[in-house]
Amino acid sequence: MTVNGLNQTYLKVADINLYCEYILNNKPPILLIHGFASSTYTFRRIIPFLQKQYSVIAVDLPGFGKSEKSTSFIYSFQNYAKLMIECIHQFGYSNTHIVAHSMGGQIALNMALIAPEKINKLVLLCSSGYLKRAKKFLIFTSYLPYFEKFVHYYIQRKGIKLHLRNVFFDQTLINDELIQEFGKPLNEKGFYKALIRLLRHREGDLLPKQLWDIHVPTLLIWGEEDRVVPVEVGQRLVSDLPDAQLITYEKTGHLITEERPELVFNNIMMHTF
Known part of the structure; x- marks a missing residue:
């Protein structure tokens, strides 16, 4: 199936059904990895530039978007990270550039x-960093019968519009389409089961001594008004990664691909070519 010039398919990777959008045109490959509670939709405004x-x-991670909400x-x-590496192989590539947003940045760094x-260059957009693993008490509590209802209530209580206000600097960009698309996962029961498993299994973000061992050229791009992952995280990452540079955008929030798609694309081009 093809939508807006992109092919859509499901790949079976390590027994997980992964939803993918792609266009293969004999040009250098680039893999897009979205962040927490998001999907390939995150990159909808930048893909038209990239595909030239x-x-x-672009892949929906397990537990998110249209990919499988596995309970195993x-x-x-x-x-x-291992799934994304295998995904690259299934598309017939031995290596690739990577653009990753938010939590996707930690996945890319693990890769x-x-x-x-396998990685030519990294572009990390408002990447998460330096978060510790969930506290043992919270992990233990997640096994209690009522916990899924608690997570459902905690996420639903503010509504998707308030969540979007937190990731945008320019509030005028929030429209009905965004609210509908970002709100879709919140209505899927499997989403909350996957979320709980992520809480249990997610190790802490990479430590400085691990980051010191990553020598892949890395570009960090940040919104200076990011309220989800403050720019100070980018400043720490650029000091811990041996081959990294940081670019920041004024009057830009966390969802940087929505607010500055063309500027992000231009910076990707300068970094990867």
């Missing part, structure tokens, strides 16, 4: 730690 210069592969997958960054030869 790259073969583009171990939702750790390492396992996510760079596990298999640096």
Whole structure:
């Protein structure tokens, strides 16, 4: 199936059904990895630019978007990273550029730690960093029968519009389409089961001593008004990664691909070519 010039398919990777959008055009490959509670929709405004210069592969991570909400997958960054590496192989590539947003940044960094030869360059957009694993008490509580209802209530109580206000600097960009698309996962029962498994299995973000071992050239792009992952995280990452540079945008929030798609694309081009 093709929508807006992109092919849509499901790949079976490590017994997980992964939803993918892609266009292969004999140009250098680039893999897009979205963040927490998001999907390939995150990159909808930047893909039209990217596909002119790259073969583009965008994947919904297990537990999110249209991909399987598995109740057997171990939702750790390492396992996510291994899945993405295998995904690259299934598309016939031995290596790729990576653009990753928010939590996807930790997945991309894990890929760079596990298999640096598979990654040409990294572009991390408002990447998560330095978060510790969930506290043992919270992990224990997640096994109690009522916990799924608690998670459902906690996420639903503010409504998707308030969540979107937190990730945008320019509030005028929030429209009915965004509210509908970002709200879809919240109505899926399987989403909350996957979320709980992510809480249990997600190891802490990479430590500085692990980041020191990542020598893949890395570009960090940040919104200076990011309220989800403050720009100070980017400043720490650029000091801990051996081959990294940081670019920041004024009057820009966390969902940087929505607010500055063309500028992000231009910076990707400068970094990867």
